[in-house]
Amino acid sequence: MGFQEYIVGVDSSVPSRAAVRWAVERAHEDQVGARLIHVADDEWGAVGSRLIGEVDGDAQQRLEEDLTYARSLGRDVELRGEVRLGSPMVELAAFSQPTTMLVVGTHKTGFHYGRAFGSRSLQLANLAIGPVAIIPEVASRMRRGVVVGVDDTPAGYAAIDVAADAACQHDCELLAVRSSSVPEPFDLEHDDQAADWQLRRDDQARGLLAMAANRARLRQPGIVIRSRVVRRPPGAVLNELGRSAELLVIGDSRRAHAQLGSLGAVAYDVLLNLSSPTIVVHAPVGAARREPLQMKGEHHAIG
Incomplete structure (x- = not known):
């Protein structure tokens, strides 16, 4: 689709893996790189300084797992990873550019009209300035x-x-x-x-x-x-x-x-x-x- 990079929000969940598969496949087609971003949620600043090292260590381990999974897909794509601390959708939106595709997974699928669901993908789409892809976990x-x-x-x-x-x-x-x-x-x-x-x-x-x-x-x-x-x-x-x-x-x-x-x-x-x-x-x-x-x-x- 002509984008210069695919940025994927990852957390080792099933929807996250669906987003990785989708992004890696499109990055392969466009012959560009993909960057996996794991954001350690600090619950709006509630994580104390003494726990930051522990949170960072867990986040880094999860990111490595997601990178390993992305490499296992067998596509010739340059993969990079990065850990951030903060509000996940706010941090991901910071990567948004008109020529960059932000990708996140979601477990919310189906028709639920009349019910008020919250959705982090809504927050990301609202904050981004470039395109955002929301990928359901269903095949x-x-x-x-x-x-x-x-x-x-x-x-x-x-x-x-x-x-x-x-x-x-x-x-x-x-x-x-x-x-x-x-x-x-x-x-x-x-x-x-x-x-x-x-x-x-x-x-x-x-x-x-x-x-x-x-x-x-x-x-x-x-x-x-x-x-x-x-x-x-x-x-x-x-x-x-x-x-x-x-x-x-x-x-x-x-x-x-x-x-x-x-x-x-x-x-x-x-x-x-x-x-x-x-x-x-x-x-x-x-x-x-x-x-x-x-x-x-x-x-x-x-x-």
Whole structure:
């Protein structure tokens, strides 16, 4: 996918090993190095100075175990390791760069709508300035294809680029998805007015999908692209479609301008109910909103 380095948060857990496998494989494909970071959690400064040596020793042992596991995968990847002391997600976010992929594992998978789960991956995605990959511990060998959520923000454009590169690299189909499920801005008196409003929303969604397909083809001319307009909440649909995909890519925010340290409602929903390996892409620093391209002649499915 063209990143210069993969940074993996490790702690010898099952989700952590899933993140290591994913990162090492992608680093091998990109012919770049991977760096494993073990952060000894100091519980916000509660670890006394007399215990720091003990904590560091245990952290170093765990890091060595993770490095040994990464080497056992048999990929020709330069591997490095580093131990840090502090809040894990804050320390990992310090490594974030636009050309660096941060990778963490998670045990939170499946659909849990209506329940408020905390998630460290949410914290990391919120703090990072570059892309973040959150990898579930479930096996993904049978998954195929890349799904990308489409919107007309700088983060949305960046997500299309990352998704197109991934589809090209893995020689698989790219599915671009846009939801037209947006509440009406005013009270509609008649059913035909509501239907007309929905049809206009569908047309706007098709226009954005046409823009996305055009952008992806210009970036990676050889990939197969499908697009789909949905009339359901975007977070739920993206997780549903992502269950059979090898990768889901989303932009970090639906705001009109790039804002660091913020997650939009869709990204938040997706990460709380993660169903697949997911990359959260942030807007380039200094990026401004562009008007979507209006194109015709594309085929779109509505579901």
